[in-house]
Amino acid sequence: MKNYIFYLGILLLFLIACGGGDDDVYSPTPTDPNNTDDTIPDDTPDDTGSSDWLIPVSEVVDGGPGKDGIPSIDTPKFVSVSDSDLSFLKESDLVVGVLNNGLARAYPHPILDWHEAVNDKLNDKPVLVSYCPLTGTAFGWKGIAGGNSSTFGVSGLLYNANLILYDRNTDSHWSQLGLECVNGPLIRDVPELIDVVETNWGTWKALYPNSEVLSIDTGFSRSYGNYPYGNYKTDHEFFIFSVSPRNNSLPNKERVYAIINDGKSKVYQFEKFKNGRIVVENFNGTTYLIVGDENIINSFVLESTTVDLSFEYVFNNSEAFFKDNEGNKWSVFGTAIEGPRAGQVLKSTKSVVSYWFAIAAFYPSPEIY
Amino acid sequence: MSLKVAVFILLIFPSVVVNAQSCCSGGIPLSNNIGLATLDKGSIQIGLFYDYNNLNTLNTETEMLDDNSRLRITHSVLLNLSYSVSNRFSVEGLFTWVNQRRKISQFGNENLDQTSGIGDAVLLARYNFPNAIGEHSAINIGVGAKIPLGSSTKKNKGGITLNPDLQPGSNTWDLIYWSSFSKSFDFRPSLTFSSRFIYRSTGKNHSYIGGGSYEFGDELQALISFSDQFFVFKTIATPSLSVKFRTVKRDETNGFELENTGGNWVSIVPNFGIQISPTIVFSTKVELPIYRNVNGTQLTPTYRITSGVLFVIAPRKKGLILNERL
Numbered sequence: 001m002k003n004y005i006f007y008l009g010i011l012l013l014f015l016i017a018c019g020g021g022d023d024d025v026y027s028p029t030p031t032d033p034n035n036t037d038d039t040i041p042d043d044t045p046d047d048t049g050s051s052d053w054l055i056p057v058s059e060v061v062d063g064g065p066g067k068d069g070i071p072s073i074d075t076p077k078f079v080s081v082s083d084s085d086l087s088f089l090k091e092s093d094l095v096v097g098v099l100n101n102g103l104a105r106a107y108p109h110p111i112l113d114w115h116e117a118v119n120d121k122l123n124d125k126p127v128l129v130s131y132c133p134l135t136g137t138a139f140g141w142k143g144i145a146g147g148n149s150s151t152f153g154v155s156g157l158l159y160n161a162n163l164i165l166y167d168r169n170t171d172s173h174w175s176q177l178g179l180e181c182v183n184g185p186l187i188r189d190v191p192e193l194i195d196v197v198e199t200n201w202g203t204w205k206a207l208y209p210n211s212e213v214l215s216i217d218t219g220f221s222r223s224y225g226n227y228p229y230g231n232y233k234t235d236h237e238f239f240i241f242s243v244s245p246r247n248n249s250l251p252n253k254e255r256v257y258a259i260i261n262d263g264k265s266k267v268y269q270f271e272k273f274k275n276g277r278i279v280v281e282n283f284n285g286t287t288y289l290i291v292g293d294e295n296i297i298n299s300f301v302l303e304s305t306t307v308d309l310s311f312e313y314v315f316n317n318s319e320a321f322f323k324d325n326e327g328n329k330w331s332v333f334g335t336a337i338e339g340p341r342a343g344q345v346l347k348s349t350k351s352v353v354s355y356w357f358a359i360a361a362f363y364p365s366p367e368i369y
Numbered sequence: 370m371s372l373k374v375a376v377f378i379l380l381i382f383p384s385v386v387v388n389a390q391s392c393c394s395g396g397i398p399l400s401n402n403i404g405l406a407t408l409d410k411g412s413i414q415i416g417l418f419y420d421y422n423n424l425n426t427l428n429t430e431t432e433m434l435d436d437n438s439r440l441r442i443t444h445s446v447l448l449n450l451s452y453s454v455s456n457r458f459s460v461e462g463l464f465t466w467v468n469q470r471r472k473i474s475q476f477g478n479e480n481l482d483q484t485s486g487i488g489d490a491v492l493l494a495r496y497n498f499p500n501a502i503g504e505h506s507a508i509n510i511g512v513g514a515k516i517p518l519g520s521s522t523k524k525n526k527g528g529i530t531l532n533p534d535l536q537p538g539s540n541t542w543d544l545i546y547w548s549s550f551s552k553s554f555d556f557r558p559s560l561t562f563s564s565r566f567i568y569r570s571t572g573k574n575h576s577y578i579g580g581g582s583y584e585f586g587d588e589l590q591a592l593i594s595f596s597d598q599f600f601v602f603k604t605i606a607t608p609s610l611s612v613k614f615r616t617v618k619r620d621e622t623n624g625f626e627l628e629n630t631g632g633n634w635v636s637i638v639p640n641f642g643i644q645i646s647p648t649i650v651f652s653t654k655v656e657l658p659i660y661r662n663v664n665g666t667q668l669t670p671t672y673r674i675t676s677g678v679l680f681v682i683a684p685r686k687k688g689l690i691l692n693e694r695l
Contacts, residue, residue, distance in 0.1 A: 057528050061578050064532040066482055068475035069439055153476070157529060168476075183527075221427075221434040228665060230628035238625045242579025 054182040055159050055175060061241055063158045067166070070154040071220055072117035078105065078212035081205050085215055088225045091202035096129055096138040097211070098122065098196050099333045104208035107131070108201065111214055112138070113229075114222040116163055118214065119143060119151040127194055128152045130176055132163035133229060134240065135358035136255060137177050140194030145169040146186050160361045161241045177354065177362045179260070195333055195348040199296035206317040207296075207332060233355075247360035249368060257297035258359040258366065260350045261286055265363035267356070270294050272369065276313030278322060279369065288349065290369075291322045291332070297353070300334045300346035398422065398445055398675070399463065399491055399515060404547060404565065405451040407459045407497040407509065411684035416449030418677025425671040431662045438475045439668050441534075444468040445488070447677070457498075463491040467519070469535045484523040488537040490516045493547060505553040515543035521574060533574070533583050533620075541572030541584070559598040566591050577622065586618035586631045596640075604644050611638040613656070619664055632663035634670070650679045 053060065079085045088110060089095075095106040100122040107118055112131035120127050126143025130152070143149055145167035155173055157164040163176040172184025174191065181189040204211065216224050232238050236252040250256065256267040261284040268279070268290055279290040280302065287307055290299040293315065302309075310325040321332040328339030334346030352359070359366055398420045405414050424441040427434040444467065451461040465488035473480045493513030501508045519538020524530050533539065551563035569588045577583040596609030613636045620630040640654035656673040663669050 051527060059579070060527075060529050062482070062525070062529055062532045062535075064534060065439070066471045066473045067480040068473045068478065069471075071438065071475050074476065221436045223429040223432070223434075223666065226429065226665070228628060230626065230665075232628075235625070239581075240622055240625075240627065242581050244579070 052183065052187060053173075054180065054187060055178065059242075059244070060157050060159050060164070063156050063241070065154075066156045068153050069156055070114070070116050072119055072151065072153045073111075073115045073214070073218050073220075074119045074151055075219060076118050076120050077215040077217045079215045081209055081211055081213060083213070083215075085217070086213055088216070089201050091200060093201045094198055095201050095204050095213075096131060096140075096196050096198050097204050097208070098127070098129065098140055098194060099208070099331070099335070100194075104211040106201075106204050106208075106211050106213045107138075108214060109133075110224050110227070111216060111218065113227060114224065115218065115220070116154045117152050117165060122194075126151070128165075128191075129196065130163060130165060132161075132176055134158070134161040134232070135163070135177055136233065136253075136355040137162065137352050137358060138196060138198055139176060139179070139191075139352060140196040141191040142194060144192065145172065146189070158241055160243050160358065161239065162358060162362070177352070177358060179350070193348070193350060195298075197296055197298050197332055198353040203295045207315075207319055207321070239357075243357055243361045245361060245364055246357060247365070249360070250356040252355065252357040254356045255353055256356050256359065257290075257292065257299070258352055258354050258363070259283060259288060259290075259299055260352070260363060263363065265359055265366035266369060267359060267366050268292075268297055268369045270297065273297055276315060278311045278313055280311070281369075283367070289346070296332060298332050298334065299349045299351050301349055303347060306346060398443075398447065398673075399465065399489060402447055402675075403449065403461055403463050403491055403493045403513070403545075404495070404509075404511070404549060404567075405449060405459075405461055405679070407457065407495060408453050408681070409684055410453050410455045412451075412453040413682040414449065414451040415680040415682075416447070416451075416677060417680075418447040418449070418675055420445040420447060420673065420675045422673045423671045424668045426658075426661070426669050427666065428661050428663045428669045429666045430664075431660075433661075434666070438473060440470075440472040440474065441668050442470045442472070444470075449679075457496055459495050459497075461491075461493045461495065461513075463493075465490065465519070465537075467537045469537065471535055482525055482531060482535060484520075484531060484535050484537055486520055486523070486537045488519040489539060490518045491545060492516060493545060495547070502550075503552070505555075505558070507549075507551050509547075509549045511545075511547035513545040513547065515539075515541070515545060515569070517541055521576075530578055533577070533585075539571075539583075539585060540574040540576060543572050544570040546570070557597070561596050562594070563596070564591070564593045573621075581623045582621075584621045586620050588615065588617045590615045592638075594638075601643070606644075607640075607642040607652075609640045609642070611640065612636070613638055629663075629665035629667050632661065632667065632669070634658055634662075635660035636670075645678075648681050648683075650681075652677065652679070 094109040097106050107129050113133045118129045126149045128141040128143050131138040146169050150167045150169035152165045152167050155164045155166040165174045170185040172181050172186040175182045181187050258265050258267045264284050266283045273292040274294045276293045287302040288299050289302050311322050314323050315321045319331050320329040323329045328336045328341045331337050336342050336344045422443040425437050427436045446466040448464045453459040467488040468485040470483040493511050495509050495511035498508040517538050517540050521536045521538045521540035523536055546568045549565040553561050567590045571585045573582050573584040575582050591614045592611050594609055594611035598605050598607050615634045617631045619626040636656050636658045638656045642652035645651050653676040658670050661669050
């Protein structure tokens with residue numbers, strides 16, 4: 001009898017050990033013996049959408065953290081420029097800036113590095129500010145998917161080292177730098193862009209001292225002062241994920257300003273805008289105005305009503321960034337803030353600040369200004 | 370099997386400690402779930418173990434972050450086979466089946482990725498020096514290799530190759546250097562102090578995603594253990610307590626170190642072994658980290674449970690080459 005009790009106890013111990021974890025939630029899915037390509041069978045309860053991709057699925061990689069493993073910020077809080085909450089920000093730290101009906105908001109890279117997506121509202125309209133730390137690209141999109149308001153999350157997948165987002169309406173996958181839905185019910189949809197700029201914290205504060213700034217009170221526990229990718233952004237040869245095609249015309253991690261037009265791209269190097277510069281030129285059939293300095297660049301489409309204006313860089317630590325021969329002063333977002341055209345807004349462009357390698361991979365053989 | 374053999378197995382068995390092979394400590398317990406006792410020439414040992422590794426702790430260096438949304442679990446079934454070629458020389462193999470899971474619970478949703486399949490294996494050759502540093506002591510040294518039997522290209526249902534951390538195998542041959550020391554005490558012969566060192570020198574996977582390379586960080590483990598025996602229900606029970614130090618270098622891809630990999634850990638490992646028949650020993654143990662200092666920010670082990678049985682098929686000639694007084 002003693003032996004039976006003993007063996008029962010042993011069996012119980014073994015079952016306790018084997019029964020730990022989430023076995024009650026998910027059952028192990030055995031590998032299909034007919035599945036020669038090591039693909040997990042379809043009844044696996046993970047979700048990567050349908051099988052049709054606009055990009056080579058063999059080049060889509062699992063970044064490691066998993067879907068929502070890098071959590072988007074869905075209830076962002078903001079503080080003023082002078083708030084002590086921002087003591088972790090250095091003057092040279094980069095921020096992504098938006099301006100909407102006079103409301104300026106900055107999203108610091110040291111926070112975006114850990115979240116990559118902020119689902120915000122500007123004047124009660126949903127917007128997404130996304131940032132990919134591995135390609136150095138930030139975009140503002142309207143928070144719409146399939147015609148309805150939607151938030152976006154980080155899928156955990158990458159293509160050419162670049163962030164693939166998913167929308168929470170339809171679970172479709174969106175290539176951030178490709179600017180297109182590449183998989184799922186909304187395949188081939190394109191996002192509606194919102195003009196954003198990227199510059200350093202010092203410049204942003206000078207431009208918009210009354211700006212609101214994304215708070216580190218994100219609802220998540222992260223060490224926002226620490227850059228999570230080591231020397232990735234400074235070592236030109238350091239790639240965590242493969243990128244193709246590669247282009248050696250510029251150092252891989254050089255930050256460039258890129259205009260994208262119908263699948264083609266032209267890039268502008270910040271060093272060529274040192275102390276301020278205005279460029280008006282035609283690219284791919286469109287006349288562009290490119291304004292900037294070594295810290296910030298933005299561009300606009302010159303249309304029939306503005307193409308004859310002459311522009312001059314005037315930034316002197318205030319909102320006025322350039323002026324024209326009519327006496328108008330324009331903000332870096334292309335809004336006339338003084339002069340006869342006050343209130344007029346120049347047409348924004350499809351453009352982004354990016355590491356050189358990324359823009360060259362997504363839009364091969366870009367022109368270099 | 371003699372009482373001596375059973376006691377010896379119980380003494381040594383608790384010090385077998387499992388470990389991970391993975392950038393986030395979530396992989397298959399390979400590198401030192403080896404090291405069974407060296408028994409008489411011709412002895413065969415068969416171990417069958419289950420290992421549950423739970424990683425639900427997010428750390429930045431030594432700071433534990435308030436975030437349990439990521440859960441990384443590895444279920445492993447481990448089969449140990451050991452044969453004593455002579456009284457001093459033995460060979461051992463470890464074969465695995467593994468189910469690796471990554472579950473993210475965020476925004477009211479749960480997202481699971483998982484792989485299952487045969488994992489990598491280990492072969493180890495060991496040599497024993499009895500009484501090398503005094504009576505009732507033993508030193509063992511061994512060298513082995515990790516054999517890449519497991520797949521390193523498992524994909525999810527969308528056809529996307531999963532991260533190396535979730536793969537059953539690493540597609541590399543690793544070298545394993547193993548040593549142990551044990552000493553019993555005159556004042557209480559059943560009380561044993563032992564230590565163990567394992568170094569794993571990893572190979573490089575040259576067929577990583579996109580044609581690049583990936584290499585898990587080299588790993589060193591050091592353990593010290595105390596164990597004793599008691600009679601319970603007319604059989605032998607062996608509780609033990611180990612302290613385990615583990616240090617892992619950063620992983621590398623294409624020759625560049627990855628920031629959020631590697632680190633240092635100290636764990637305590639309480640273990641309970643019991644002889645359930647003359648030839649079968651059952652043991653179960655829990656590994657509880659008490660110090661974590663990871664590089665960057667990482668998911669790090671929360672706890673680990675290992676249970677299993679060891680069968681011994683001894684030749685007719687009975688006896689031990691170690692701890693002969695037992």
